Amino acid sequence: MSNPGLLNELVAALRCLPGVGPKSAQRMAFHLLQRDRDAGRHLARVMAEAMERIGRCRQCRTLSEHALCATCASPKRDASLLCVVEQPSDIAAIEQATDYRGLYFVLGGRLSPLDGIGPEELHLDLLRHRLHEGGVSEAILAISPTVEGSATAHYITGIAEGSPVRITRIAHGVPLGGELELVDGGTLAHAFAGRTHL
Amino acid sequence: MSNPGLLNELVAALRCLPGVGPKSAQRMAFHLLQRDRDAGRHLARVMAEAMERIGRCRQCRTLSEHALCATCASPKRDASLLCVVEQPSDIAAIEQATDYRGLYFVLGGRLSPLDGIGPEELHLDLLRHRLHEGGVSEAILAISPTVEGSATAHYITGIAEGSPVRITRIAHGVPLGGELELVDGGTLAHAFAGRTHL
The missing domain is CATH 3.40.1360.10 (Dna Topoisomerase Vi A Subunit; Chain: A, domain 2)
Known part of the structure; x- marks a missing residue:
């Protein structure tokens, strides 16, 4: 066991973040512990608070810490x-x-x-x-x-x-700067059917 | 302001993690808040505990939650x-x-x-x-x-x-599976000088 107990737990817990695999999780844990414990403490505190206090806006249903x-x-x-x-x-x-x-x-x-x-x-x-x-x-x-x-x-x-x-x-069609030959067929057909007068 | 207050704070705090830019931080915050609050709570708890309890082994100085x-x-x-x-x-x-x-x-x-x-x-x-x-x-x-x-x-x-x-x-030289032409000059010179008898 090179990463015993709590360190292992931290590496495993970091993997709940999207796009974070075992290698990045380990790098993150070592970085926080060796170089930036204050930032780690701050992140832990803000994360705990956000998970409890951020709810949904009652009017538009976006994430918000206030009712509105x-x-x-x-x-x-x-x-x-x-x-x-x-x-x-x-x-x-x-x-x-x-x-x-x-x-x-x-x-x-x-x-x-x-x-x-x-x-x-x-x-x-x-x-x-x-x-x-x-x-x-x-x-x-x-x-x-x-x-x-x-x-x-x-x-x-x-x-x-x-x-x-x-x-x-909103308009759907060929993205700005997109090469026609690289655009998928569905998008191109949609862009053709939805052509506008110049 | 689309990310007011606490949500902004969480996105900013996540950027202390190595390799996490503004886009990934936002994606992580939204992911935790919308899909996995329990994992977020768990991560916050483990991180806070790790920052406090993990110190250095008194014998080898690696990161450890115990004195040894x-x-x-x-x-x-x-x-x-x-x-x-x-x-x-x-x-x-x-x-x-x-x-x-x-x-x-x-x-x-x-x-x-x-x-x-x-x-x-x-x-x-x-x-x-x-x-x-x-x-x-x-x-x-x-x-x-x-x-x-x-x-x-x-x-x-x-x-x-x-x-x-x-x-x-430990030996330094050309990495296994490495193409000679892609290896930097310093490594190649070192590998040459350190050649061993077959």
């Missing part, structure tokens, strides 16, 4: 725009890349009956209520263009019926 | 063999790759006067005592073949003088 997240609580955001995403990480990506100033709704996944993910798991009742209570003029669906994502988008279009909300979807 | 590490305490190890390494992670590598059954001594680095690392920082007094107290018949130096590593090996040979300990060094 900072975005939903901000008076600077345009409440007439609602962007529907799958995951909280999608919000971070959109905030970094675009100048979108509206609000969000986080589904937490895609409709997938085989995996037991139905409208209830995605809290679509909450979304329905949001679309019908007034105040939202456009709902932008930023959902992955997979089969399940398309089914989810179709379902949301359905629950918006009877409300004045305009449902839009 | 499991290897030094084991009656099954051959106490007449002492392998001198730079880091505790080197022990793990040797244990996995070889059938070495002796004991270890961890320097914690290499002599490097410019960085303020002298004989004291490497606890070479402890090593000198160990070599001269009797019981050790061979000390195997498994130190990196860098300039500083060679200086350290030379220094250790010096402090062993007057003791009956035989000082050996």
